[in-house]
Amino acid sequence: MRRLxxxxxxxxxxxxxxxxxxxxxxxxxxxxxxxxxxxxPTLRWYAEVFGDRRLMAALGHSLMVAVGSSLTACVLGFxxxxxxxxxxxxxxxxxxxxxxAPMTVSYLIVGLGLLIVFNQLGIGLSLWAAGIGHVVxxxxxxxxxxxxxxxxxxxxxxxxxxxLGAGEVRVITQVTVPMLAPxxxxxxxxxxxxxxxxxxxxxxxxxFEVTLxxxxxxxxRSGLSSKTNAIGSIVFLGSAAIVLLLELFIFGRRRP
Amino acid sequence: xxxxxxxxxxxxxxQDFRALSDIALEIDAGEYIxxxxxxxxxxxxxxxxxxxxxxxxxxAVKIGGRDMTxxxxxxxxxxxxxxxxxxxxxxxxxxxxxxxxxxxxxxxRERHARAERLLELVGLHGDAGKRPHELSGGQRQRxxxxxxxxxxxxxxxxxxxxxxxxxxxRRSMQDELKSLQREFGTTFIHVTHDQEEAMAIADRIVVxxxxxIEDVGPxxxxxxxxxxxxxxxxxxxxxxxxxxxGPQGLETPFGHLAAPQAPSGDGPFTVCLRPExxxxxxxxxxxxxxxxxxxxxxxxxxxxHLHCDDDAETTxxxxxxxxxQPRPGARLTLSVDPARLTIFAAEGAAx
Amino acid sequence: xxxxxxxxxWGFVTPALLWxxxxxxxxxxxxxxxxxxxxxxxELIWGFDLANYRRLFGQSFLAGAIxxxxxxxLTVTLVSILLAYPLAWIIAFRVPPRWxxxxxxxxxxxxxxxxVVRSYSWLLVLSREGxxxxxxxxxxxxxxxxxxxSTRFATVTGFVHFFVMLLTxxxxxxxxxxxxxxxxxxxxxxxSGWQAFRHVILPLTLPxxxxxxxxxxxxxxxxxxxxxxxxxxxxxxxPQVIMxxxxxxxxxxxxxxxxxxxxxxxxxxxxxSARWLRLDRV
Numbered sequence: 001m002r003r004l005x006x007x008x009x010x011x012x013x014x015x016x017x018x019x020x021x022x023x024x025x026x027x028x029x030x031x032x033x034x035x036x037x038x039x040x041p042t043l044r045w046y047a048e049v050f051g052d053r054r055l056m057a058a059l060g061h062s063l064m065v066a067v068g069s070s071l072t073a074c075v076l077g078f079x080x081x082x083x084x085x086x087x088x089x090x091x092x093x094x095x096x097x098x099x100x101a102p103m104t105v106s107y108l109i110v111g112l113g114l115l116i117v118f119n120q121l122g123i124g125l126s127l128w129a130a131g132i133g134h135v136v137x138x139x140x141x142x143x144x145x146x147x148x149x150x151x152x153x154x155x156x157x158x159x160x161x162x163x164l165g166a167g168e169v170r171v172i173t174q175v176t177v178p179m180l181a182p183x184x185x186x187x188x189x190x191x192x193x194x195x196x197x198x199x200x201x202x203x204x205x206x207x208f209e210v211t212l213x214x215x216x217x218x219x220x221r222s223g224l225s226s227k228t229n230a231i232g233s234i235v236f237l238g239s240a241a242i243v244l245l246l247e248l249f250i251f252g253r254r255r256p
Numbered sequence: 257x258x259x260x261x262x263x264x265x266x267x268x269x270x271q272d273f274r275a276l277s278d279i280a281l282e283i284d285a286g287e288y289i290x291x292x293x294x295x296x297x298x299x300x301x302x303x304x305x306x307x308x309x310x311x312x313x314x315x316a317v318k319i320g321g322r323d324m325t326x327x328x329x330x331x332x333x334x335x336x337x338x339x340x341x342x343x344x345x346x347x348x349x350x351x352x353x354x355x356x357x358x359x360x361x362x363x364x365r366e367r368h369a370r371a372e373r374l375l376e377l378v379g380l381h382g383d384a385g386k387r388p389h390e391l392s393g394g395q396r397q398r399x400x401x402x403x404x405x406x407x408x409x410x411x412x413x414x415x416x417x418x419x420x421x422x423x424x425x426r427r428s429m430q431d432e433l434k435s436l437q438r439e440f441g442t443t444f445i446h447v448t449h450d451q452e453e454a455m456a457i458a459d460r461i462v463v464x465x466x467x468x469i470e471d472v473g474p475x476x477x478x479x480x481x482x483x484x485x486x487x488x489x490x491x492x493x494x495x496x497x498x499x500x501x502g503p504q505g506l507e508t509p510f511g512h513l514a515a516p517q518a519p520s521g522d523g524p525f526t527v528c529l530r531p532e533x534x535x536x537x538x539x540x541x542x543x544x545x546x547x548x549x550x551x552x553x554x555x556x557x558x559x560x561h562l563h564c565d566d567d568a569e570t571t572x573x574x575x576x577x578x579x580x581q582p583r584p585g586a587r588l589t590l591s592v593d594p595a596r597l598t599i600f601a602a603e604g605a606a607x
Numbered sequence: 608x609x610x611x612x613x614x615x616x617w618g619f620v621t622p623a624l625l626w627x628x629x630x631x632x633x634x635x636x637x638x639x640x641x642x643x644x645x646x647x648x649x650e651l652i653w654g655f656d657l658a659n660y661r662r663l664f665g666q667s668f669l670a671g672a673i674x675x676x677x678x679x680x681l682t683v684t685l686v687s688i689l690l691a692y693p694l695a696w697i698i699a700f701r702v703p704p705r706w707x708x709x710x711x712x713x714x715x716x717x718x719x720x721x722x723v724v725r726s727y728s729w730l731l732v733l734s735r736e737g738x739x740x741x742x743x744x745x746x747x748x749x750x751x752x753x754x755x756x757s758t759r760f761a762t763v764t765g766f767v768h769f770f771v772m773l774l775t776x777x778x779x780x781x782x783x784x785x786x787x788x789x790x791x792x793x794x795x796x797x798x799s800g801w802q803a804f805r806h807v808i809l810p811l812t813l814p815x816x817x818x819x820x821x822x823x824x825x826x827x828x829x830x831x832x833x834x835x836x837x838x839x840x841x842x843x844x845x846p847q848v849i850m851x852x853x854x855x856x857x858x859x860x861x862x863x864x865x866x867x868x869x870x871x872x873x874x875x876x877x878x879x880s881a882r883w884l885r886l887d888r889v
């Protein structure tokens with residue numbers, strides 16, 4: 001029975017890593033198509049990627065949009081969580097529901113809705129528009145994560161600070177935020193991940209300056225090429241490295 | 257229904273931590289045994305081994321004469337009542353209690369009838385259709401008990417069952433556990449760190465510390481004549497006086513003490529006297545006079561700090577009867593019956 | 608002071624609230640209105656016209672897309688749960704505690720490939736000259752390469768690949784926060800490993816599974832990329848049709864109506880799993 005279970009683990013991992021392994025492997029292939037048999041290895045596709053100005057620009061755009069929208073989502077989410085958790089508001093159940101609602105709506109619909117609005121208002125499409133869309137999808141997440149960690153224990157600590165004479169703003173900046181740092185960071189990190197990789201909203205709401213997923217999509221439109229493998233591998237290995245490092249040295253360390 | 261237990265040379269290690277050293281114990285069928293000790297003493301590890309959840313590194317466990325050392329929990333004639341009760345939240349009380357019977361293949365009508373009878377026995381008549389989250393802590397505990405007893409085990413293992421209850425509830429549950437045990441006749445093994453609870457309920461107490469057994473015996477004997485200094489300290493408050501062997505018996509801060517019960521050797525020794533053994537008066541071995549420091553009324557007695565004239569360094573804690581009226585600042589003459597003192601070799605000295 | 612507290616509370620909540628109203632609720636309302644509008648040539652006529660919806664359910668092409676989406680999504684949800692649960696279980700109960708987080712992380716690491724790129728890599732793997740076909744042929748299992756890419760099979764595979772990782776994460780989180788005493792109590796009372804799972808563990812994790820299933824449903828049914836890359840041209844899903852209406856024909860009203868229908872499907876799924884979903888309990 002045990003053997004069966006370890007066997008399943010192995011097969012599952014093989015399934016999970018099959019496309020990624022293939023992706024990375026054929027990014028080094030010296031040939032026209034990223035398909036077997038393997039010839040090479042070569043770094044020429046990576047050179048092409050780094051030399052592709054549009055691609056590199058898109059990478060920068062993705063980063064900007066991700067950081068900007070995640071920061072905004074975290075700030076708004078934190079304020080809303082604080083307001084709802086620490087002050088008694090009428091209809092707070094509805095408020096919470098409203099703030100969470102966008103999580104259950106397909107990104108396509110969020111993007112389409114914004115596209116229609118921007119079109120009607122005559123506002124042009126741009127990275128800002130995509131950023132706005134990303135805040136819409138990340139705000140519920142940040143709110144939920146931070147709200148869930150504002151429990152009674154935290155409230156007592158804040159009360160103690162108030163008791164010692166600190167005003168509310170002081171309490172927030174010097175007590176609440178540091179105390180909730182793990183949750184806020186987790187929310188920020190999650191929002192960054194979602195925004196960085198998000199395609200549909202960025203596709204609908206940008207025109208000339210695009211994000212990385214949109215640019216990769218254009219690449220795909222022009223046919224199969226190992227260049228796509230290269231940029232995919234860079235994104236994967238880069239993110240995976242960051243995640244592994246974070247886990248090994250920060251989040252993982254908390255266990256005794 | 258019931259069975260005796262034999263534990264032979266039991267040792268268990270977790271990685272490089274020795275949890276149990278050389279545990280040996282004989283338990284009769286139908287006994288109520290309490291494993292008593294501070295956190296980390298190994299009592300829960302021992303219980304887990306008896307329950308089959310841990311296989312010991314060395315040694316053997318025999319239940320009813322059969323070797324059960326490596327047998328899985330499902331196949332053992334034991335059931336465990338867990339500290340958090342572990343009632344299945346998605347099942348009714350009836351289904352919870354009947355679970356073990358269902359695993360044995362009992363038909364629905366019969367096992368439901370059995371379950372309801374057991375629920376009635378623990379005082380939850382009529383609640384069979386409820387879910388655990390609808391009950392209070394004390395009620396949940398009874399359901400856990402009913403569930404454990406439903407399969408008619410030979411041995412029932414209880415892991416700190418009363419820890420989550422408030423004092424009054426704890427007292428009444430102690431009585432109930434005792435009477436249930438008498439009724440079923442099952443061997444009960446109960447783990448706790450509360451010595452009062454142990455004394456209230458046990459046929460025999462097993463005092464444990466750091467993986468070893470310090471003392472085994474009926475509550476009265478363990479309290480009044482503890483086998484080790486640790487057991488003496490753990491079973492209740494005790495005053496400790498240093499002593500050495502002298503020409504006239506033991507030399508203590510209060511003078512000579514003829515003490516035939518002292519261990520052999522020159523000492524140093526520790527003399528233990530319990531707070532309630534200290535009397536006002538001159539009957540017995542004299543402790544000289546003392547000034548009352550703080551004094552708190554406990555209903556049946558005053559608990560006082562006594563600063564002794566003979567030994568400025570020692571403050572005695574005494575339980576004095578209300579008639580003595582020990583007010584702070586008052587002076588008293590103290591004495592104790594020397595036969596009731598227990599004397600041990602001092603810690604760190606050779607035994 | 609009490610009034611002031613409420614006011615201040617509103618002060619904190621307002622920014623997020625305004626953003627949600629302005630950039631989510633309002634666009635949604637406008638989209639709803641748009642779905643009731645019509646397109647005459649290139650002119651947009653606002654009004655209350657159910658023409659778009661009639662077309663949706665009348666034209667077999669459009670209605671067919673709804674059926675396709677539902678079929679694919681339900682299949683993906685079921686298969687992903689069936690594959691992810693054992694994986695999560697093994698990591699939670701068979702892998703030594705020290706290594707659990709790391710193994711889990713490794714199991715979901717491909718999450719961090721770009722979504723677009725991941726679907727593309729399945730295209731490579733499943734293509735006629737791809738690894739799977741080459742391997743099957745060299746093993747002698749098949750003589751001719753199989754048509755796997757650009758089929759529903761490829762779409763489902765691509766989805767399942769993604770959602771198995773997601774569900775493994777959520778189910779694992781669910782499994783480890785179960786008190787270990789439940790399983791111990793069950794075996795203590797005579798249950799075998801399988802019985803303990805069936806009668807105790809499975810029912811207790813069912814809420815978590817339903818949450819994961821709902822999430823899978825929502826993400827899958829609204830996804831454009833995977834079916835577009837892997838699905839081929841024989842059938843389209845609702846998101847694909849929406850994009851077609853937008854791109855080629857600029858038919859915003861029809862696209863809007865399709866989106867509303869999509870929302871409707873999601874709402875149905877929500878109602879079906881609402882028991883387990885208590886979203887008010889954030």
